[in-house]
Amino acid sequence: MDPLDDELAERGRALIAAAVAETRAPLALRERIETDRARAGQQAGARRSRGLLGKLVPAGGLVAAVVVALVLVLGGSSAPSVLATASLAARGPILPAPAEDEAHGTLLKTSMQGVPFPYWGGSFRWEAVGARDDKIEDRPAKTVFYDNPKGVRAAYTILGGDKIDAPSGAYEKDMNGVKLFITTDKGRRIVTWTRNGHTCVLSAPASVPEPKLLALAAWKGKGGVPF
Amino acid sequence: MLGASVSGPARQLDPAALGDHVDRLYRAAWALCGSREDAEDLVQETFAKVLVKPRFLRNDDDLGYLLRVLRNTFVSRHRAAMRRPQSTPMPEELEPVDPSGATRPDAAVEAREVFAYIAALPESFRDALIAVDVVGLSYGEAAKALGTKEATITSRLYRARAQVARGMDPSRQGVL
Numbered sequence: 108m109d110p111l112d113d114e115l116a117e118r119g120r121a122l123i124a125a126a127v128a129e130t131r132a133p134l135a136l137r138e139r140i141e142t143d144r145a146r147a148g149q150q151a152g153a154r155r156s157r158g159l160l161g162k163l164v165p166a167g168g169l170v171a172a173v174v175v176a177l178v179l180v181l182g183g184s185s186a187p188s189v190l191a192t193a194s195l196a197a198r199g200p201i202l203p204a205p206a207e208d209e210a211h212g213t214l215l216k217t218s219m220q221g222v223p224f225p226y227w228g229g230s231f232r233w234e235a236v237g238a239r240d241d242k243i244e245d246r247p248a249k250t251v252f253y254d255n256p257k258g259v260r261a262a263y264t265i266l267g268g269d270k271i272d273a274p275s276g277a278y279e280k281d282m283n284g285v286k287l288f289i290t291t292d293k294g295r296r297i298v299t300w301t302r303n304g305h306t307c308v309l310s311a312p313a314s315v316p317e318p319k320l321l322a323l324a325a326w327k328g329k330g331g332v333p334f
Numbered sequence: 335m336l337g338a339s340v341s342g343p344a345r346q347l348d349p350a351a352l353g354d355h356v357d358r359l360y361r362a363a364w365a366l367c368g369s370r371e372d373a374e375d376l377v378q379e380t381f382a383k384v385l386v387k388p389r390f391l392r393n394d395d396d397l398g399y400l401l402r403v404l405r406n407t408f409v410s411r412h413r414a415a416m417r418r419p420q421s422t423p424m425p426e427e428l429e430p431v432d433p434s435g436a437t438r439p440d441a442a443v444e445a446r447e448v449f450a451y452i453a454a455l456p457e458s459f460r461d462a463l464i465a466v467d468v469v470g471l472s473y474g475e476a477a478k479a480l481g482t483k484e485a486t487i488t489s490r491l492y493r494a495r496a497q498v499a500r501g502m503d504p505s506r507q508g509v510l
Contacts, residue, residue: 112496115496116493116495116496116499118495118499118503119494119496119498119499120467122498122502123463123468123498124467125444125448126444126449127361129444129445130357130364131360132357132360133360135374136356136360136377136378137353137356139378140352143381143382143385144349144350144381144385147349147385148349197348197350197351197352197353197354198353199354199356293348293351
């Protein structure tokens with residue numbers, strides 16, 4: 108091939124890579140998709156409920172139908188699981204990235220029930236790129252999304268309320284005096300631990316080495332990040 | 335239309351995991367449409383189609399599947415648009431730069447130009463370039479998604495990249 112063509116092709120590849128790296132879906136689009144997804148989930152749930160009641164009632168299962176209805180209405184009283192909390196990562200950010208708290212160079216200006224999120228931009232070059240607020244089993248959950256320079260994304264969720272159990276099968280490691288539980292699910296590495304009595308869940312693609320993820324989770328910023 | 339590969343047992347596409355792919359599909363949509371506004375509509379319509387009923391896939395390639403739906407939705411919309419009276423779009427220079435879409439305003443302008451050039455490429459070049467360089471599929475995945483050979487993808491990519499570079503450099507425009 109002509110060296111000039113090679114040079115042009117390489118230049119084109121670099122231009123496209125730069126455009127890709129600079130472009131993210133607008134938050135408004137993410138919000139609309141999230142709304143559509145939630146609506147579709149509710150409609151699917153309603154269809155399943157109608158289908159289940161339709162099968163029970165003709166069989167004389169009126170009492171069973173009432174029980175099913177009560178479960179559907181009252182369901183969700185149990186504590187959320189770590190894996191359910193980690194699944195928020197897949198939904199992506201719908202809120203702008205929280206800013207660095209300049210008064211505390213190790214924190215972001217956002218928190219969950221008094222537990223602030225860390226600022227990793229300075230020490231790790233993982234920058235906050237967005238956030239989202241959710242409710243899981245009636246508990247508030249705030250997630251901050253961080254990207255590293257290669258565009259790999261990690262999701263850090265702090266769950267409101269009391270701490271929850273680590274997932275069964277998770278193994279335990281200690282780093283920096285923090286007890287961390289590690290597992291994997293759907294191609295993602297998940298770490299969970301406790302800060303000020305609240306469960307934190309950090310997840311990233313399994314391509315992120317475990318020591319890196321643990322170092323992020325257990326980072327105390329020379330005491331600037333409260334645990 | 336993009337082809338679909340069939341192998342292995344069926345599994346349901348997890349709607350909760352779709353958020354992982356929004357960024358890449360948005361870039362692909364922009365590179366297909368050449369317009370950010372059309373890209374947003376296209377991505378939302380694509381997700382709405384996918385969410386309307388459970389989807390069962392026979393491989394792990396969620397992204398390849400979503401790219402096929404996106405591409406097919408784009409083709410359908412394009413055909414429908416050809417049957418409607420055309421409206422004049424807002425001139426590119428008057429379009430606001432969305433601060434949430436890019437980290438630097440000058441980079442946003444350059445990205446817009448790059449995606450516009452990709453959209454203007456011949457269809458076969460454009461599809462190969464979107465599958466590999468924009469969405470991030472491997473050559474093999476792209477070949478499977480586009481129903482062609484890896485060698486064809488390699489050749490189309492090479493020529494497509496060169497055309498984009500030529501288009502972005504005014505001094506090279508018209509040079510073959």
